[in-house]
Amino acid sequence: AQSVTQLGSHVSVSEGALVLLRCNYSSSVPPYLFWYVQYPNQGLQLLLKYTTGATLVKGINGFEAEFKKSETSFHLTKPSAHMSDAAEYFCAVSLSGGSYIPTFGRGTSLIVHP
């Protein structure tokens, strides 16, 4: 079984500031980890994913995430927030070689102030 916890339902930053969205997971086997972004009135789209190999993963729009097994974390970061980053972000985990069904976190709404 697996689970995902996203700390903070809302995160507010100023434009140009560091973005940090937190995700912790639990998994009985090596996980696959994902971050999705959802813009208003749209479906979710993949930002980045970790499967195997390099633990620092780079995604679209300047986002990156680091898989830390010892901390069971997969936090999402971006050095400098842009107004267009305002959206809902979801962390998800699935089991490698197992079920095709990912478990999603509750989501974090990123608010970017000018």
Place this chain on the structure above:
Amino acid sequence: DAEITQSPRHKITETGRQVTLACHQTWNHNNMFWYRQDLGHGLRLIHYSYGVQDTNKGEVSDGYSVSRSNTEDLPLTLESAASSQTSVYFCASSGLAGGLAINEQFFGPGTRLTVL
């Protein structure tokens, strides 16, 4: 380009009516999923399918059904719509990447359903 589409994008119906939401994907993915998204609940899995003629219940399947007669389509039916089923519904699909089941999902744009 491959895509996943949903129709209608918006639907208003009355309590007790049967409603069918369409989902069509051209990724040639075996796996398809239906979720509902509600404030405070995130995404909740309704039904899913691993291939033609295969369907499975998710965590909130009561009052919903699906059928899979081909690879491309997984329609979601609300047998007798209730106000509690007012929500935004998302269809998703996933398949193999380089021979591995990475489980990355591709989402449709969603259907906003209102049950009056």
